[in-house]
Amino acid sequence: MSQNNGYPFGFLDEYAKKEVRRSVLKAIALPGYQVPYSSREMPMGRGFGTGGLQLTLALIGPGEVLKVIDQGSDDSVNAVNLRSFVELTCPGIATTAKTEEASLIQSRHRIPEKALNDRQLLVLQVPYPDPLSVVEPSEDRRKAMHGEADYARLLVKLYEDIVKFKEITISHRYPTRINGHYIIDPSPIPRFDVPKLHQSAALALLGAGREKKIYAVPPYTDAVPIAFDDIPFRIEDFNDDQGRRRTCQRCGCQTSYLDEFIDSTSGEKLYQCSDIDWCNDQLTATQHLEEVDI
Secondary structure, eight states: OBOTTSSBTTSSOHHHHHHHHHHHHHHHHSTTOOEEOOOOOOSSOTTSSHHHHHHHHHHOOTTOEEEEEETTBSSSHHHHHHHHHHHHHSTTOEEOSOGGGOSEEEEESOOOSSOOOTTOEEEEEOSOOOGGGGTOOOHHHHHHHHHTTOOHHHHHHHHHHHHHHSSOOOOBSOOEEETTTEEEOOTTOBGGGGGGGTTOSSEEEEEETTTTEEEEEOTTOOEEEOOOSSSOOOOOOOBOTTSOBOOOTTTOOSSSOEEEEEOTTTOOEEEEESOHHHHHHHHHHHHHHHHHHO
């Protein structure tokens, strides 16, 4: 369907969109399996979210509501550019900064704090889809290892980390087993977000444009971070030197993922919710309670 701006709806031609959709169906049928597809050239460099963008453009339709975030923010350069491109090429869609209003959420580096529902689709941008690439350079060999669920060398890599540092030090891209078989790279989300994939009501699709791979975590599917019995998986705790949980300096939340920054005036370290939509909601709720108390 041609549009007044000269682009077909969704920028991609119909054949390209059909191929992406077929790949998505296969990825859903085989949770965690990396489905190859013909990643198209996009008007931006590979590595800037072209895999997630192609998923979004192939799946979005008129009347849908889109939210695009980058590291928790709707206003970062990456999020603004991707959202503007989708708006340009997909007339009839709406955009929002509210997680609960979105039918499709495209994200880089974060999963929203609010639990997603079964009417929502989460698209994650992925730079490197294969967790085995750190231990095996050959893609053919990696495919065989995935098929046989042979992840011994990856476990050895984690064990060496423990021997050297007394704990698993992976801060993002934490290897996660899907539906009891395939281990995936869950995009560069922090460990804090990995448990949100487990038994989530929303379908999560992960697209790597540069590596030409699509994989999925279907709704209500087990997503278990790999770990050892005596050294279990743990998320970031954000505790201070006294063991107290740091809070967001803006809204006071004690349960969210926090970003650290330096106050330009005082030089003091400050912490704030990474998810701006969540932070705004907590701030509004706090202000409402204060008004009620008054």
